[in-house]
């Protein structure tokens with residue numbers, strides 16, 4: 521099972537993005553996180569560490585190393601303020617840095633300024649990291665794919681990953697910014713056309729599975745077999761309080777608990793044709 525250990529909440533983050541999808545409160549200490557990684561790995565699970573900005577407590581880096589996780593998801597603020605952190609994360613096995621870069625909506629979301637993202641991306645590239653930018657896609661920027669890719673490429677990024685905005689956490693009631701299926705279909709076309717302009721060995725354009733199955737893709741054949749969404753069937757997320765969910769984007773439907781080092785859960789999702797997250 522792939523297990524996403526969510527270790528810290530939105531309140532412990534060093535920024536307050538308007539669309540933050542994290543719905544839970546509380547943190548799991550670095551020590552408890554390391555112990556959980558050791559326990560779960562010993563049971564044959566793959567463990568991924570995530571949360572809000574985990575770099576606010578560098579104690580978590582021990583658990584990254586234990587989990588064999590060589591990438592870090594970050595908003596880049598601390599890396600910009602304390603460049604010595606680049607050396608520390610490298611010492612803990614981090615090779616890829618994924619920086620949130622909400623092109624076209626950063627101001628509206630009160631998220632990380634794109635100018636800061638550019639500085640951190642360039643510095644990370646200079647220091648030899650693989651640089652991936654991650655952009656949340658909403659009804660406001662889904663049509664601007666070519667420009668966003670041009671900006672990311674210009675910052676020296678190796679990859680731009682698009683993630684659909686999820687109505688969870690602070691965005692739970694945000695119907696205005698969420699994508700319609702028609703938006704998503706057009707977005708797929710924009711991505712396909714923009715990909716043709718880049719050599720994928722030089723610059724990759726990727727999409728999170730939460731957009732749902734794209735026509736003609738491997739995802740579509742999974743969908744046809746009712747096997748697109750892996751929530752609770754190969755994938756789970758554990759909140760800091762031990763409650764288990766099918767996926768980090770489905771943390772409104774508890775399916776079990778992580779108790780005394782073991783998962784006690786049930787797979788409840790029948791319909792796996794597309795992404796179950798709203």
Ligand code: SF4
Pocket residue numbers: 729730748749750751755766767768769770794795796797
């Ligand atoms: S709900 Fe399913 S398809 Fe959607 S992001 Fe989660 S695991 Fe992936």
